[in-house]
Amino acid sequence: MSDGSLSQDEIDALLQGGGMDFGAADSGADQGLSPQERNRFAELLGGIVGPQASNLSGMIDENVDLKAPTVEVLSPGEAGSGLPDRLVEIKIDYSDGISGEHSYLIPEDIAVQIAGKMMGQEGVELNEAALSAIEEAGNTLAGSAATVIGDSIGKTVMNAPGDTKLIDSSDIRVPAGSSLVRASYPLVIDDTPPSYLYEIFSIGAVQEILGASAGPAQSANAGMNMNQQPQVQGGAPGAMGGTNMGNMGMNNMGMGAMPGYGGGQGMYNQANVQPVQFPPLNPQMVSGEQGNIGLLMDVYMEMTVELGRTKRLIKDILGMGEGTIIELDKLAGEPVDILVNHKLIAKGEVVVIDENFGVRVTEIVSPMDRVEGFS
Structure with a gap:
């Protein structure tokens, strides 16, 4: 590639419609996700942390600070790497809308703190009652996440009933397959030392979420070849810039003068600019339950x-x-x-x-x- 020529493999890839994104693959791509897909998934999860922090804060009556996660693609044997020795695992798989395995991992000391706040006690043991309280918190987090994911992919996403255990990091129930996705959220509850909340996804569930959230428009754009750039009459290929878009020659194309645009003035100068109206930022404590509770009314x-x-x-x-x-x-x-x-x-x-x-x-x-x- 140093002389600017293409290798035979690169030529074959172009002829087959593969584009020219050479050298973009890494270990994550080999295991099922490219770096771009990991970034997209991290952005999706980052959009959920606000409602989740508000829900958890309301349940334990403490200030909860939850940050956007880092996303890693790991082998099953690496699921517990770098994690505390003892964790509470809340396994809540996806049952409808998307399919795949999913779980939360909470360090033991943080789980004790959450259970104690929910039960109104201090120094609780992680017995059946405490684990039930933690599972209720996990169901709330999973419910709000399912609503956001469902909105992004245009489906109703449902979670299976939770199964909560106190485990060693070596005993994490890993999803079936050659790899999994682990998200690590920085977590601070009130004035306690910083910690992490971990989330495990099967690789198939992540691929299904990303494939459905891309949509037809994004998928079409992703398949464009580098040489398929839009051209502007009178300008260089791929250049949208000219100083005056009124000179695009629309009158010569038989279109006449477009409404709302002056004959010799730029289109951008005639745009109708209005302020953006954002919805109020009021946290909804039970957004997850409200999205799917109607499906349970006849049980x-x-x-x-x-x-x-x-x-x-x-x-x-x-x-x-x-x-x-x-x-x-x-x-x-x-x-x-x-x-x-x-x-x-x-x-x-x-x-x-x-x-x-x-x-x-x-x-x-x-x-x-x-x-x-x-x-």
Whole structure:
């Protein structure tokens, strides 16, 4: 290439429509993503960090600073490279709109902090209740991300139910395939030391997102050959600049004078310039849920009413008979618990409707109490 001539391989590539982007491939391209695709994906994820930081901040009632991520293409064996030894893994795969595996990785100390804030406790252990709280945070992040990704590709993107575990970095559940994509987000919660939030994608899911988000116009432009430059009458090939676009010879082409443009004046001088109207920057705490909740409206869930509970020795239970009175842990007239799928969601008072019992809802349980009810 030093003498300006093309090699036979380069000539073959041009004849096959491959363009002349020689030398652009690197290890990322060999593994499924080019540097340009990695940059596009990083920009897409960078547009999500604002809503995600607002959602997480609202859940833990602390200031959350989440920065745009760096994106790496890694082999499965490199998924945990450079990460803390202990992590909470929230695996939330894509189930509709796009397909592929996906998960969040939160360092253990940050996970403890998030769970403690959500449960209103300090120094919590990462038991089942704490992991359930962290999973709720992960579902919120994944929901807002799915909405933004769905808007960018013109599809409704849905997430599968989450599966949360405390793991070693060597035990990360890596997506199937020869490579994966890892995004690393700088994270600061209130005044704590800086840390990171990590996100793992299967390479197929990223390629599907990028392919759908490119759109037909961008795909067509990407396929243009270097020699396919637009030409302007009276100017050099590919030059849009002339000092006066009114001299493009439109009248000679039979088009006549175009409305809104003076005969000898430049088109840019006649443009109708208006200020851009930006939408208000009000964070939407539940944008993810609002985008997809309509799809769940016809799902049945088990609702029960609990009068109270008690514990008895086995010998007492075996000695029960007709007429035995069991004392419960609730006072007479105290509100009863309303459970959905065995989770407390409200309290109410017992009423009689014709000959049936019913419950009048008197109180909706706060999200904090719901999380504490997981234990």
